[in-house]
Amino acid sequence: MLFSWLARIAMACWRPVVRRYARMNKDDGGSGSGNEDLEPGGGSRGDGGADSLLWSRDLEKHSCGDFSFAVVQANAVIEDHSQVETGRDAVFVGVYDGHGGPEASRFISDHLFKNLIEVAKGGNISEGTLKDAFSATENGFLTLVRRSMGIKPEIAAVGSCCLAGVIWNGTLYVANVGDSRAVVGSLGGSKKIVSEQLTNDHNACIEEVRQELKSLHPEDSHIVVLKQGVWRIKGIIQVSRSIGDAYLKRPEFALESTFPRFHLPEPVQKPVLTSEPSLLSRVLQPEDKFLIFASDGLWEHVSNQEAVEIVYKNRRTGIARRLVEAALNKACRKRDIGYKELKKKGKGERRSYHDDITVVVIFIDHHDEGQNVATVPETSFRGFIDTVGPSRFSIVPSSQGV
Structure with a gap:
């Protein structure tokens, strides 16, 4: 009886969360950050707003420079x-590229930070700390x-790539699962x-990923x-790495044959995918x-070097939108x-021509020691x-800036 009573209390606490993430896509349209199926709002758009699926924040401030942000649906x-x-x-x-549905990427956006x-x-x-945050998000x-x-x-077949970076005390920390990508643009010896x-x-x-998988699963020829x-x-x-995709990680989440796309002949006995991030400082x-x-929607069309040259050769304002539009123009040329x-x-x-694309460009303005730097609000x-x-970023103390 006590267990049943505790279970009812726990379910009552979880019910609003379950409703938020487990509702069918056709029902998405609630309020606040769950309102993904509406037209993008507020931010500026390219071409005078002609592309209603392209959103951007052309230039905002962070603690050691500016950033530009753009997304196309x-x-x-x-x-x-x-x-x-x-x-x-x-x-x-944070850049979270979902697959199978928006539930995992939305959950990461709500919980990883x-x-x-x-x-x-x-x-x-x-x-x-980044690794522990990824683990807590996966478990959640x-x-x-x-x-x-x-x-x-079918939520057992929903997952997301997850790329996160933090600049703190002059050091960049990056964690990643999936195929979103972080690239740095640096001036070489020739000033290029x-x-x-x-x-x-x-x-x-x-090839390296395939070999890694084969070495981890020598008994599985498929x-x-x-x-x-x-x-x-x-x-x-x-x-090969993601948050979510539960049916490929634990047998308890195996899907029935009524979901042929995600049904496996036998439930996995050990994880096929992992949420273990690759880490860099x-x-x-x-x-x-x-x-x-x-997200990989950009890198599918634009190389690393092309991207950094676009950023370097153009003004900061609207540069993330410019990168998105460069990818869209290449996608158009491929389809004539x-x-x-x-x-x-x-x-x-639009999915027949390109993927959802998210781009964030973080400019790094190095300041001399003792130079007064304007305080940026926690936003x-x-x-x-x-x-x-x-x-809530003020919780992280710092004794020096970039």
């Missing part, structure tokens, strides 16, 4: 979620999946801008399968001029249509859904 319900959190002495960037602040209460940011989402499967069983990829792409199209010219894990998914040098954080024609196509239909920016509010 392709799917019927946008699966890219993203955020920038500015603090007095730090900046956080909060989890980071919670684990960093000791007053320190490190690779370890899997708990949600467990509680939601009775309402929406040079790109350096900071993250690994966890994608089965890469761990990677070439399907219609694309390497996929178990013939289903390309990314880098002391920022004077030659490091800016960082680009973007004009960009004006593309802009007339609605969400869902939270959410991409595309265009919400701006207070951030």
Whole structure:
């Protein structure tokens, strides 16, 4: 009886959360940050607003420079979620590229930064705190999946890539699962801008990733399968690391044959995918001029070097939007249509031409020691859904800036 009573209390507490993330896509349209299926609002758009699916914040301040932020929707319900959190002495960037639905990327946007602040209460940011924040977010989402499967069983097949970066005390910390990417633009010896990829792409199209999977699963001859010219894990998914995708991690989340796309002949006995992030820390040098954080929708069309040259050769204002538009123009050329024609196509239909694309450009303005730097308010920016509010980043102390 006591267990039953406790279970009812726990379910009552979780019910609003389950409703938020487990509702069907056609029902998305609530209030606040859950309103992804509305037209983007508030932020400025390119071409005088002609492309209604392209949102941007052309230039905002962070503690050691400026940032530019842009998102374009392709799917019927946008699966890219993203955020920038500015603090007095730090900046956080998150790019979350969902697949199978928006629930995982939305959950990460709501919880990853909060989890980071919670684990960093000791007053320190490190690779370890980022890793712990990823673990807490994964565990939280899997708990949600467990509680939601009775309402929406397919939530077990929803997942998201997750790229997060923090600049704190002159050091960049990056954690990544999936194939979103962080790139730094630095001035080389010849004073030319040079790109350096900071993250690994966890994608089965890469030979090293396939070999890693085969070594981890020597008993499974179908761990990677070439399907219609694309390497996929178990013939289903390309990314080898993610938040979510519960059915490929634990047998309790196996889906029935009524979901043929995600049904496995036998439930996994050990995780096929992992949420373990690759980690990097880098002391920022004077030659490091800016960082680009973007979902793979950008990198599918624009190379690392092309991207840093676009940023370096153009003015800061609207530069993230310029990168998105560069990707869209390349996508148009591949399909032999004009960009004006593309802009007339609605969400869902656009997915035949390009993916959801998120781009954040972080400019790094190195200041001399003792130089007065304007205080930046702690502010939270959410991409595309265009919400701006207070951030809790002040919890992280700092004795020096970039």
